[in-house]
Amino acid sequence: MDSIASWLLSLAHNLFQPGFCPGDWVWATSMAGALIALAPVAGAMLVAIVRKFTGNRYSGPALFAIAGIGVIFMLFLPWLLSTGISSIYRDVFAGGSGGLSASELDTMGREYCFVGVQSEYLGGGQNVYETLFYPSDSVLAYGYYLGGLVGLPILALFAVMLLGRVALRRGPKWPGRLLWVSFVAFVLFSVGVEANTAVHLWLGFLPVTVLGVIPVALVGPPSWSVIQNSDRPPEPKRPPEPPARQQPPPYVPPAEEPKPPPKQYPPTSVAPSPEAAGALAAVPGPMPGTGEGNGRFKRIRRLGHGGFGTVWQAQDTQLGRTVALKIAHAPDRDTEERMQREARALALVNHPNCVRVYDLVEEHDGLALVMEYLEGQSLADAVDGSGPLDDVSAGKLWATLASALSAAHDKGVLHRDMKPSNVIVDPGGIPHLIDFGIARSKGDAKLTATGMMIGTPDYTSPDTAAGAQASPASDAWQLAATVSFALSGYPPRGTRETPMAALMAAARAEPPSQLPRQSVHARLLMASLDPQPRNRPTLNAVRREVEGWLARSGTSPEGPVTRVVPRVQ
Known part of the structure; x- marks a missing residue:
């Protein structure tokens, strides 16, 4: 390794050897x-390259x-090279050559x-x-060495941490x-x-380490698709099949008197597991507990009306609670x-910020979904009435709804119709996700030619508007568009005169024009609103x-996303 150190020192002397104070070999x-x-x-560049493939x-x-x-x-490399250079100088001082040439040894004897x-x-x-x-x-001399032998390595440590x-x-x-623990060991x-x-080694080491951030940044982070694949849990390994064994001859019981058949008991209702329930959700057919309406739900007032049907605030007369009926x-x-x-x-989704589904019943005017009523x-309406949210409130909104959608x-x-009007902010300022696009009729203007819902055009992802199937990535796009509205007061692509014009803008993947550029979330919003689903960050x-x-910033993700306004008595 001393030969490599002498070669490195000679290279440094040839690259930079000004003939002024403090001397050519000191500069070298x-x-x-x-x-x-x-x-x-x-090393930092190699780590960035490795993450390109592993996420x-x-x-x-x-x-x-x-x-x-x-x-x-x-x-290893910095320690061997620095100690090797030091040993070369000590060998030259003791009368040796240190692996240097005769002409180089002559210049080292000069005074400056x-x-x-x-x-x-x-x-x-x-x-x-x-x-x-x-000391x-x-x-004065001790202060000089303290700054050069302690201060410079500490600054270099911060630079190495920044590289990481x-x-x-x-x-x-x-x-x-x-990375930086190994660097501390080198020091x-x-x-x-x-x-x-x-001291002079650290004077050259520090600026190059700081400037090294530039090439590491040029390598770039891994794509969001690689990160998404790395976030997926590994598939469980199948247990090995037992070796085949020779089957013994069948057992023939001795003849005996027949026993009476066992007593039959009615089957016990057992809640299905999440896996079984997921399979159950894919099988069409009537649901247990669905029957004709018997006056159980007393309607109080109409909350909304559209092509899909009507949403009512109702009173469950049997359980004595207020519910929402979507008919x-x-x-x-x-x-x-x-x-x-x-x-x-949806009945399996258990999240405090997702609307809960209680039942599915037959009413006299149609099939009704019984849901949690959120006041x-x-x-x-909150943004239109009180103005856009700040970065902290928008961050709480984004983190909360991302958790609910996940x-x-x-x-x-899949939600498939994520938009600001489908987020209810309760009196405490907590957001809740509603309307998972369940009851959409074929005559709804928000359906494609095949009858599949694509959502509200202003908040429809480009891939869904172009005819692709809804996916978690499209829900993530719509959530980012909702957060962008909360920060700016406008949809990310701006408003259009007609829904068809908005839909065409979404299908053409027009770039966002109304993003909150001054927000700290602007960079993440741009990534989440990428027209290619594979490039978007996962929820x-x-x-x-x-x-x-x-x-x-010293803020908890929980808490209100809007200012709590006291109710008028």
Whole structure:
């Protein structure tokens, strides 16, 4: 390794050897420190490249690769090169050649300003440990060494930590410890380097490490599709099949008197598991408990009316609670089956910010979905009445609704019509997700030619408007569009004169023109509103990033998203 160190030192001397104070070899030492700093920069670039393929899956080979990169590029190479350069100077001071040429040795014997003879200045003094713990009587000299041997390494440590954070963008930052802990070990292990040599090595090391952030950033983070694949849990391994064994001959019981058949008991109703319930939701047919209306629900007032039907506030006379009845007008068989399937699936969604489904019953004017009644106003009315939300409130809204949508997606339920009017803000300022696009009739203007709902045009994702099937990525786009409205007061693509014009703008994937550019969430909004579903961050990734920003700002993700206005008595 000494030969590599002498080659590196000669290269640094050839690259930069000004003939002025403090001397050509002192300047060459700083240049050598700059070349050594290329190792941590290269290590951070390798980590960023590894994440291009592994995303946020930090287990097994990926974690081992990051740890190995940290040990080699942050500890092993810098330590060997710095100690090798120090040993060369000491060998030259003792009368040896240190692997340098005769002409190089001649120049090292020159004197410069306060340095004196360069070989003595760089190789004839105390090492780092002796200088720091056995200082001379000069307070000025000790302050100089304290700044060069302690202050510069601390600044370099911050630069290495910044390299790790840039290399680990769009993911958790804890693997960066594998990089900067190795660097701290390098600093501690290099206490045997000659003190003057170490100061000038750090003077060259620090600026290159800071500038190294630029090439690491140019490598770029992994795509959102890679992160999405890495977030998926691994598929469970199937147990090995037992080896085939020779079957024994069948057992023939002895003849005996026939026994009376066992007593039959009525079957016990058992709640299905989530897996069985998911399969049940895909099977059309009548639901248990669905019967003809018997006057159980007393309607109080109409809450909304549209092509799908009517929503009523009603009183459950049997249980004594207020509910919301969504009644489909004259549903055909397809609509009934779709309502039944999605009612089963929605009944499995258990999230405090998702509207709960209680029952599906037959009323005299159509099939009725019995849901939780939420008192409050829609997000659209809240923004229109009180103005756009600030970044903190919008962050709480985004994190809360992303968690609610993720819970629905985990049960195989897509919302398909995410928009501000489908978010109810209760009197406490807490948002709730309603209307999962259940009872949509074929005559609804929000349906495609095939009868599949695509949602409100102003908040429809480009892929869904172009005819693709709804997906979790399309729900994530619509949620980002809703958050953009909450921050700016406008849909991301602006408003159009007619729904058809808005739908055409969505199908053409027109870029957003009404984004809140001054918001801290602008970058994440742009990524979430990408026209390509594979490039959008997942809801879990969005929730982690937003909650991380809220935590850094000293705010909890829970809490009201709008100002709580006291009710008029």
